[in-house]
Amino acid sequence: MTVYSIIFYVLSAIILITTGIAITRRNLVHAVVYLVFSFFGSAMMFYLFGAPLLAVLEVIIYAGAIMILFLFIIMMVKVEASEERLFPIRQWLPMALMGVVYLIMGTVIVSSAPGSQVTLEIALAKPKAFGEYLFQTHWLVIEIVSLLLLVALIGALYLGRKKPADDI
Amino acid sequence: MIVPFGHVLILAGILFLIGIFCAVVRRNLIMIVLGVEIMLNAASIVFVGAALRWQHLEGQVFALFILAVAAAEVSVGLALIVYAYRRTGSFDPNVYNSLK
16 A cells, blocks of 8 residues: 555545535536536546646646536526426436446456456656657547537537527 | 556546436536536546556547547537527426427
């Protein structure tokens, strides 16, 4: 039990607890803020796994951009929070049963698989090496992703026009 | 020495199940998109853990692409939600039954 494993277990407990709190909030703003906590935990876990650039990007993009976009949408339109009856049992019981079955099956499979007992060693991918690897071997995928982001931008602009056409 | 690789898989599996639970059970379009975000985050945790397990940078590259795809998905998804809200005045997916 090294200090790294203690950090890992504490971080995973924080991530699971904050995500669990987030999905049960009735108030959407509280849910989004708890999810920001969860993504900070994920960023620290990326740092622990030796990916400092990804940790920074996770904080900037996930916690900084995406969650703030959610907050903007929530504040732009008025959400009637009291209308939603939280978790009708007819709806969550099958999901919970299936989830427990999947969790047990997954734990058995993971603990009996031959490669899963390998202990992770501490390593660090320097941002410079990571960027060189990314742009030397995956430059085409970078272009495709930039095209995808452009399409998403145009699509969001088109959907968010002032007056939606009445007949679609 | 951190932990066995299986513990990372189990953590990401639980996180993915929480995301599915949020996307299936909640009756609010914004919470459904949040559930999809949680699932994507769990997938990127597995990718980064696998990059450390095999000491190869490929997993981190894919985590970066997951980040970009999540950004694109959430922008279009939220624009769709606002569009639907303008037409129907509600976030409840059960209200969207104008084809009935």
